[in-house]
Amino acid sequence: MSINAEFLKKEAEMKALSIRKTSMIRYKFIVLSGKGGVGKSIVTANLGLAFSKLGFKGKIGILDADIHGPSIPRYLGYENAEVLTDGEKLYPVETKYGIKLMSASFFLKDKELPIIWRGPLKIKLIRDMITSTEWGNLDLLLIDTPPGTGDEIQGIVEYISKITGAVVVTIPSDVSLHVVKRAVSFLKTVNVPLKGIIENMSFVRCNDGSVKRPFGEGGAKVEKELGEKIIARIPMNPLLSNPIDDTNNPYEYDNLNNNEVAISFMEAAKKLIESQSGV
Numbered sequence: 001m002s003i004n005a006e007f008l009k010k011e012a013e014m015k016a017l018s019i020r021k022t023s024m025i026r027y028k029f030i031v032l033s034g035k036g037g038v039g040k041s042i043v044t045a046n047l048g049l050a051f052s053k054l055g056f057k058g059k060i061g062i063l064d065a066d067i068h069g070p071s072i073p074r075y076l077g078y079e080n081a082e083v084l085t086d087g088e089k090l091y092p093v094e095t096k097y098g099i100k101l102m103s104a105s106f107f108l109k110d111k112e113l114p115i116i117w118r119g120p121l122k123i124k125l126i127r128d129m130i131t132s133t134e135w136g137n138l139d140l141l142l143i144d145t146p147p148g149t150g151d152e153i154q155g156i157v158e159y160i161s162k163i164t165g166a167v168v169v170t171i172p173s174d175v176s177l178h179v180v181k182r183a184v185s186f187l188k189t190v191n192v193p194l195k196g197i198i199e200n201m202s203f204v205r206c207n208d209g210s211v212k213r214p215f216g217e218g219g220a221k222v223e224k225e226l227g228e229k230i231i232a233r234i235p236m237n238p239l240l241s242n243p244i245d246d247t248n249n250p251y252e253y254d255n256l257n258n259n260e261v262a263i264s265f266m267e268a269a270k271k272l273i274e275s276q277s278g279v
């Protein structure tokens with residue numbers, strides 16, 4: 001067999017393996033943003049915590065495939081955790097929140113992607129994480145993707161069996177409508193249904209209860225055209241930037257009445273499940 005044919009055969013085998021493995025997971029959501037720095041990783045981590053609280057504890061996994069800035073372990077307080085391996089399989093980090101976690105950050109020295117890495121190497125890292133991770137018994141997988149709508153996300157979509165849908169994260173700035181529309185049209189081209197838009201840093205809640213909009217009314221344009229797709233508006237809240245731990249975990253309280261962050265994420269998580277069950 002020529003080297004080329006052998007390479008193609010190996011690729012096809014890897015793809016078949018990852019499709020087979022991910023086909024056992026009932027719900028698979030990718031989280032993307034048309035542009036970087038809008039809070040995609042914070043949203044993914046918090047959706048994970050919300051799903052866990054909603055009954056998926058122990059059956060939910062997060063694949064942090066945002067290789068350019070893999071920060072979910074940091075937000076969940078597992079930045080220095082180590083992945084166990086038998087040389088072939090990778091075993092996700094089991095967090096105390098009932099979320100199994102696999103992240104590119106566990107493999108990157110200094111937690112940053114070497115600048116010299118080109119497209120094929122990046123896609124290989126993501127693909128290897130998908131094919132080698134032994135999730136065990138999972139009902140739901142959240143996949144945090146690199147910012148933008150480039151080849152790396154296309155690679156993710158090809159290697160995951162029947163993605164349930166996508167969550168697009170945006171901020172209510174003037175350019176957000178354009179960015180969200182680009183993400184929505186990308187999803188059409190890769191045949192992944194849009195399940196919801198999350199508007200992050202939507203507002204600031206002041207001490208007197210009033211609301212301020214740091215980005216002005218930029219979000220109104222998204223609201224006008226895609227309003228029915230918005231499943232949550234998340235406030236700007238400095239606590240969200242800090243790692244979750246025993247003293248900073250909005251989801252640990254049984255009485256969530258005063259916690260608008262946790263309530264919003266749990267509402268969004270419920271809508272994602274309902275959108276799939278056709279409720």
Ligand SMILES: Nc1ncnc2c1ncn2[C@@H]1O[C@H](COP(=O)(O)OP(=O)(O)OP(=O)(O)O)[C@@H](O)[C@H]1O
Nearest residue numbers: 036037038039040041042069147201235236237241
């Ligand atoms: N709702 C929020 N309130 C306060 N700070 C926030 C909020 N959302 C995000 N941030 C802050 O904004 C920055 C970017 O967040 P995050 O890392 O989640 O973005 P991202 O979209 O995943 O970034 P990248 O595209 O670079 O991977 C972080 O410093 C984070 O702490």
